[in-house]
Amino acid sequence: xxxxxxxxxxxxxxxxxxxxxxxxxxxxxxxxxxxxxxxxxxxxxxxxxxxxxxxxxxxxxxxxxxxxxxxxxxxxxxxxxxxxxxxxxxxxxxxxxxxxxxxxxxxxxxxxxxxxxxxxxxxxxxxxxxxxxxxxxxxxxxxxxxxxxxxxxxxxxxxxxxxxxxxxxxxxxxxxxxxxxxxxxxxxxxxxxxxxxxxxx
Amino acid sequence: xxxxxxxxxxxxxxxxxxxxxxxxxxxxxxxxxxxxxxxxxxxxxxxxxxxxxxxxxxxxxxxxxxxxxxxxxxxxxxxxxxxxxxxxxxxxxxxxxxxxxxxxxxxxxxxxxxxxxxxxxxxxxxxxxxxxxxxxxxxxxxxxxxxxxxxxxxxxxxxxxxxxxxxxxxxxxxxxxxxxxxxxxxxxxxxxxx
Numbered sequence: 001x002x003x004x005x006x007x008x009x010x011x012x013x014x015x016x017x018x019x020x021x022x023x024x025x026x027x028x029x030x031x032x033x034x035x036x037x038x039x040x041x042x043x044x045x046x047x048x049x050x051x052x053x054x055x056x057x058x059x060x061x062x063x064x065x066x067x068x069x070x071x072x073x074x075x076x077x078x079x080x081x082x083x084x085x086x087x088x089x090x091x092x093x094x095x096x097x098x099x100x101x102x103x104x105x106x107x108x109x110x111x112x113x114x115x116x117x118x119x120x121x122x123x124x125x126x127x128x129x130x131x132x133x134x135x136x137x138x139x140x141x142x143x144x145x146x147x148x149x150x151x152x153x154x155x156x157x158x159x160x161x162x163x164x165x166x167x168x169x170x171x172x173x174x175x176x177x178x179x180x181x182x183x184x185x186x187x188x189x190x191x192x193x194x195x196x197x198x199x200x201x
Numbered sequence: 202x203x204x205x206x207x208x209x210x211x212x213x214x215x216x217x218x219x220x221x222x223x224x225x226x227x228x229x230x231x232x233x234x235x236x237x238x239x240x241x242x243x244x245x246x247x248x249x250x251x252x253x254x255x256x257x258x259x260x261x262x263x264x265x266x267x268x269x270x271x272x273x274x275x276x277x278x279x280x281x282x283x284x285x286x287x288x289x290x291x292x293x294x295x296x297x298x299x300x301x302x303x304x305x306x307x308x309x310x311x312x313x314x315x316x317x318x319x320x321x322x323x324x325x326x327x328x329x330x331x332x333x334x335x336x337x338x339x340x341x342x343x344x345x346x347x348x349x350x351x352x353x354x355x356x357x358x359x360x361x362x363x364x365x366x367x368x369x370x371x372x373x374x375x376x377x378x379x380x381x382x383x384x385x386x387x388x389x390x391x392x393x394x395x
Contacts, residue, residue: 003268011260011277015284022288026295 033086034062040081044073045126046148053126061086069094073148106164107145108152110138114159121151121160205336211392212340218316219348220382225316229349230374232307234360239353241304243346245289247339249311250320253285254338257321258331278321279312286312316345352378 038058049070051057060066061082068082069091076093083090110121110130117135129145132138140151140160152160218224225246232242257278265271290308294301311317320341324334355377364373 004270004273007264007268007270007273008277008280011264011280015280019284019287019291022291026291028294028298 032062034058036085037061037082040074040078040085041071042073042078044146044148046073046146046150048072048148067091067094073146106147106162107142108140108147108149108160109142109163110140111159111161112137112139114157116157118156120154120156124150124154126150205333207392208333208336209340209343212337213344213347214385214388215390215392217344217348217385217388218319218341219345220378220385222316222319223382224319225314225345228307228310228314229345229352230371230378231310233349233353233356233374236350236353236357238303238307239349240346241300242307243342243349245293245300245304245308246311246314246317247342247346249282249285249289250317250338250342250345251335252289253282253317254320254324254341255331255335256285257281258324258329258334261325262331274322274325275318278318282317282321283312316341348381352381355381 034055035058038055041054041058043054045053047053049057049066051060051066057066057071061068068086068088069079071078072093076090079093080090108129115138117132117138119132119134119138121138122130122132126148127144127146129141130138130151131141147162149162152162212218216222219226219229228242228246233239260277260281261271261274265274265277286309289311290301293304293308320338324337327337329337356374359373359377368376
């Protein structure tokens, strides 16, 4: 009887020691929070969040300087993902009701009659979607444009417009689920909602 | 030398642990949808089986038998296997994060793989020495890996072929496994006398 207890106790202690040692020897560094947040952001580098790119925004979030709801291209899904990662509350997209309506993907288009060939928009584009050279015609390559709107401001003759891409067979996707921040059940507020402007009810 | 070779042939083909002894069916069915996952799982199980086989032999010979507590064999072996699996998980996590992500939840499932416990207990029952135990474990693992890879390849092809709706998924997989098992019966007698 005693020998049985001794045998099992010894085995347990021995393997506990081995596993404890190997936990130290084979320790894996978890990736820093900034990397994890950066992976969730859409990498548009559009600066609509007022930071110079997605990485600086991720760093600001990690330091607690920025709210998590400043990224329009990411949308509500990105906000929810960051909220889940950091275990904080998911806020609605900053900018009020207007920003929360997704107009759908849009691209920039240059009015070629008005373009003067100044190359200022080419320098502004983060994904290099504008083709052109000094005093030559500029044009936006539609498939590369991410709709970040950074080219609209630099243009001195204001010849760039944003156009919503018409949905056709190739671009159609299932509509995203309702913004559940405003859903009467999931937002944690159990009052009966009679106000029709509160989300898609 | 010939006995060792025959031992390997016996564990890999003639008495294949999955198709003849019907042990370790859970990971066999569970991680054979994709070839990469199956290969990774097979490698992990090989590592665990060999190590567990060796350590359970040592535990049995130097702790259980001298202290006359052979009735503790099952639980002691489970303890050994769980520790070895944990150790393997840590090693895999450190050396290959890619493989760790692929195998993920499957690694702890090796603990409950009855083939591992089966090997350890069979070693004691058959009365093998240390080297033979290790070889037995290694051979069992090789047989397991062979069958896993074959089955995964078959399942990938099945997924792309025109299977009647009623049979799609688990049913056709189980039927295929059964047919493979019958095929492996053809190896019977291969390890007798060379």
